[in-house]
Amino acid sequence: MQSSLVRACSAQPASAGFSSPAWLVTPGITPARFDTAIGSGAQIVLLGLEDSVPAEAKADARAAVLAFAGARTQAAGGPLLGVRINSVDGAEGLRDVAAMAEGSLWPDLVVVPKAESGCVIEAVVRAVRKAHAATQVWALIESPQGIVGLPGIVRTPGLAGVLFGAADYAAASGCRITSRAMWYPRSQLVTAAAAAGIPAVDSPYFSLDDQDGLRREALEAVELGFAGKVAVHPNQLLVIAQAFAPSPRELESARAVLAAAAGAGGGVTRAGGAMVGPPLVEAALAVVRRAGHSPALTTAPAPKASR
Incomplete structure (x- = not known):
């Protein structure tokens, strides 16, 4: 089950569903x-x-x-x-x-x-x-x-x-x-x-x-x-x-924060040497959402600009 810390931050703002960067x-x-x-x-x-x-x-x-x-x-x-x-x-x-x-x-x-x-x-x-x-x-x-x-x-x-x-x-x-x-x-x-x-x-x-x-x-x-x-x-x-699109390192850190919060039983905890409270959980959720919205073309190499 999700901890109350994660649930408290799970309500998405109106702009969170926007997926067209x-x-x-x-x-x-x-x-x-x-x-x-x-x-x-x-x-x-x-x-x-x-x-x-x-x-x-x-x-x-x-x-x-x-x-x-x-x-x-x-x-x-x-x-x-x-x-x-x-x-x-x-x-x-x-x-x-x-x-x-x-x-x-x-x-x-x-x-x-x-x-x-x-x-x-x-x-x-x-x-x-x-x-x-x-x-x-x-x-x-x-x-x-x-x-x-x-x-x-x-x-x-x-x-x-x-x-x-x-x-x-x-x-x-x-x-x-x-x-x-x-x-x-x-x-x-x-x-x-x-x-x-x-x-x-x-x-x-x-x-x-x-x-x-x-x-x-x-x-x-x-x-x-x-x-x-x-x-x-x-x-x-x-x-x-x-x-x-979040980098692999950003995504890994965000998932660590969410995992720590889920096991905190509703209280403030720590992950990766940092204190984890509602603001950091909300930020981690935003990173995970960005990853879910990332278009497929993010896997290809960047093209060179043309005149």
Whole structure:
């Protein structure tokens, strides 16, 4: 039987079931790449209608993305398909949501960019619920105003998770896109998401030829508490997946903690020279859950980045 110490930590937070650490973003203006993205090994493929699509191509990109989303709805298996719509504070975002509703072409996820308050999220959630769609609504936080507004954003009913956009945040705040410069907003995002019981996903790493830098940043995202990280190229996916999968040593230590706690009869005990109480048991359970969610591609060698 489980000890009370283990049972006390076994209730999973709302974000514990999230099992999609590797996301891949693809511009909605390049429909020839959609199938390639689906077969890339990403757990979530995100087609973009916002910054990556020029104004004169918005209508064509919207039609291509939603047609693909409609076809994917009828397909079984494969990754989840998300769509990053335009800001719903503007006409293009409203057209995106209206086209989804009118054609019943709802993807698995809708990502709302430049979220700075719960109001914009509520509008999209209402549209999804009115259509009785199973679509998740995520918020993309990419400005200082969004970071300041996090307490209200993450508590919006129907919000499934949040993503961080480092490039827009850096442009708006006047800082560089470096690890040190992003510590504060990333920590704020993870903390707010954890308090609301929803997952947070880290920003992309933009240097395509720097696999070591990607690995360092992905491991840092794990340390901070992010549930996943976005890739901008398929060659980044394996590094991200490997970073979010616990190492054999981590898994061994976690299992030792759980075994010690199970035999403690409900009291604080020790394992591997460390005291074991509820916080360490909860952390060990999180490691075991991460191992159970690790994709198969974590067993393959990391590919070299290509230009």
